[in-house]
Amino acid sequence: MSRFIQSAIKNPGRMKRGAARAGMSLHAYEEKQSHSSDPSMRSAANLGLRFAKGGDLHHGKTKHVVPRRKR
Numbered sequence: 001m002s003r004f005i006q007s008a009i010k011n012p013g014r015m016k017r018g019a020a021r022a023g024m025s026l027h028a029y030e031e032k033q034s035h036s037s038d039p040s041m042r043s044a045a046n047l048g049l050r051f052a053k054g055g056d057l058h059h060g061k062t063k064h065v066v067p068r069r070k071r
Contacts, residue, residue: 008047015048027052
């Protein structure tokens, strides 16, 4: 995990604890909080949803790798 991502996660486990308190699944809780009026909660939920996609923060920006020629 890069330093940028480590610094983006201020409170690890915050969403999981909130979901447990609300009696919801983590994904459902993040979906609900992604429309929150609290900007920090909204951004944390959106980041969590992005990680749920497989952690690909650069979705759609694939680098086309050309295989090396055989020597």
